[in-house]
Amino acid sequence: MAKELASENSKFDEEKSKMSPRKKGGWITFPFISGSILGVGLAMGGATSNLLVYLVQKYNVRSIDAAQIVNIISGSLSLAPVVGAIVADAFFGCYSVLVFSSAIQLLSLVIFTLTAIVQSLRPTPCAVPGTDSCQTASKGQLTMLYGGVALLCIATAGTRFNQATMGASQFDRVEDQAVFFNWFFIFMYAAAIGASTAIVYIQDSVSWALGFALGTGVSAVSLAFLLLGSKYYHKPAPQGSPFTGLARVVAATLRKLKVKMETQATASYFHGNDDMESLIPSPSFSIFNRAALITEGDTNPDGSIAKPWKLCTVREVEDFKAIVRILPLWSSSIFVSISIGCQLNLSVLQALTMDRSIGPHFSIPAGSMIVPSFVSFVVSLTFLDRVLFPIWHWLTHHSPSPLQRIGLGHFINAVSMMSSALVERRRAAVINSHEAEVHPGWIVPMSAVWLMLPLALAGGAEALHFPGQVGLYYQEFPKALKNTSTGMMAVLIALGFYLSTAFLGVIRHETTWLPDDLNRSRLEKVYWLIAILVTINFGFYLVCAKFYKYQNTNSIEKVSVGEASAI
Known part of the structure; x- marks a missing residue:
């Protein structure tokens, strides 16, 4: 009798378990996913933030060539996540792709670290980078380096968008998803700032090998975080692209x-x-x-x-x-992305020729010059979301439309390019006043801090037009294509980097403005040309915006700057 009763109880427990299975997902997964986001961001930033300087100083690549190479790599890193999202949605699901891609990222960081440790994997060091006497890297050496870059692109394809999707899928309530998206956004930029400051400083001032090794360790920790939370995750099955x-x-x-x-x-x-x-x-x-x-x-x-x-x-x-x-509006932002790609890399090259010291014992790494843009983005977005736009709503009883935010971002971006031209004019004036001292590798006696103002303006512009565009695409795209809306922005950024490479290539071919020695360049003219083209592009945007009619007018007031930026 006891045996039969035990058997019945066992069956009852089994049926109860089937009827009410333990729900997975929720906030218990947040520490694991957030640890993965931070680790992946720090590792990728540590490998790419200072890559232009690494090519110039350790692989003897000429400065403008290095800028073009980095633009191509940045474009690939921006476009790859679109492919990764499609693969995850259509075939394997987010979790499987995330684990695989995180492991690939660890392998890519190991390769970067080896290139810094093993001298035979790099060309002979050059006393004055950028001169004709420098030994070029062999095919084998470049294959090793670019192999690491290719693996990093594969890793980025499977992590960047899928981390956001994986995190959001842990929650049923829209409010919880919105909170997660905000944290995802904060972690992503915090990782970018950390990589562009701490890791870049270690690479420049201590050791390239230690800097890349630190990124390798962080990548391993991020993979461990992801795997440790495996039993808690809700893992949606692939739904098709x-x-x-x-x-x-x-x-x-x-x-x-x-x-x-x-x-x-x-x-x-x-x-x-x-x-x-x-x-x-x-x-x-x-x-x-x-x-x-x-x-x-x-x-x-x-x-x-x-x-x-x-x-x-x-x-x-x-x-x-x-x-x-929506394609005409989308296309009007392509040249904005081109201008940003040119400005970021040319600013790093300018910083290499300028006085980067702050006090007697500290020098700003050239690769960290992009940090003001990141910081300005976060500060501006917070100010807009918490102060300016609420005041706007209080005075006018409606929030700024996505088209208004994008337009203002276009305008400030044009001002940023003009500021870069004015800073370069001052740098050129200092060079002309020391004409007799100028030689390859000469450091211009002008503080690189001057470069921060245009970059800060660019970051403020991005805080307007980047979330504005994501918000516009998200509200205007049909329900079935909401994920596609974020892909539109990724393709835009990738095109900007690719086409900025082509843009600089045309300038080098058709003019004498960009020689390898930046101190002999006419970089001011390049910036003014970009500023003029961005201004013309702004006019094109105004025409597109004037004739565009919102398709989902009911949702315009629902998409705040914070929500748009978090998508």
Whole structure:
């Protein structure tokens, strides 16, 4: 009898366990995920923040060549997460991709550390970097270095967006997700500031090997944090990529170009499982309506799609159109990204030629010159979100629209480029006053602190147009494509870095403004050219903004600066 009772109790406990399984996720996962975010950010920043200086000083790469190489690498690091997000959504899920990518990052940092430790993996040191007498790196040496860079790109592809998605998926309440996104944003920039100051200082002033080794250790700790929380995570299964639906709309449209369109009232459109069966495609961009037009053989007898790449739902077509409508506004920010890419790397090169000492015992690492931009971004965003925009709302009874925030960011960015031109004019004046002393490697007797003002202005501009753009894309994109909205910004940043490389290449080919010796350059003209082009681009943006009509007007007031920046 006792045995039977025990058996019944065991069955009862088993059934109870099945009916109410222990819920996973929640705030218990926060320490593990936040530790991973900080570690990954510090490790990546430690490998890339000072990479331009590493190429110039340790691999004898000419300064402008190094700036162009770093722009290509930065573009790849910005674009790779889009691919990583697609892979995670469509095939493997966030957690698996995160673990794999974190392990790849650890391997890449090990390679960076080896290049700094093993002398044979680098060319012979050059007394005066940038001169013709410097030995160039061999193919084997460059293969080792760029192999580490390639692995870092793969690691970034699987971590940057997926960390945010993985963290948000631990919470059911929108309020909790918003809080997590805010912390994700804070951790990301805190890691960037820490890497660009502490780790860069160690690389410049103590040892490159120690600096990279520190990044390796941090990467290992971040992987350990991620794995330690494994049993607590909610791990959503892959849901499929929304990009597939967009591609299907294009394919179906192309396959039906010769199909004769009927009037909207009589045409038969496919709705699938959409409840809004009365919805007909909008008249704008009507060529894409063909993708939802039902023709012979498109559907099965039960009403399902027979040929997925020849027929789409009306909802999918309208989702695709939403992206097409916003592309002109999106494209107007491409040159802003180009200007930022040029400014950041050229400022580091300027800092290498200037007096970076603060007091008798401390010198600012050239790679840390981008920190004012990060700090300004965080401070400006906090001020806007907590002070300026609430006052704006109190006075006008509405919040600034995303288009207004983006426009103001464009304007301040143009002012930042003009400031860079004025600082360079002063640097050139100091050089001209010491003409007899100028030689390759000569340090201009002018404080590099002057470079911080334009970079701080650039950071303030980013605090307006970057969250404004993410907020605009998030509110205007259809529900099924909210994740795609963040990808739009990533592609924009990547294009900025890639095209800034091409931009500087054209200037070098067509003018004499950018020789290898920056003290003999006409960098002021480069900055003025960028400032003029950014101003013209601002005019293009104003035209696009004037003719753009919000599609989701009900959500305009709901997206605050803090929410937009956290997405």
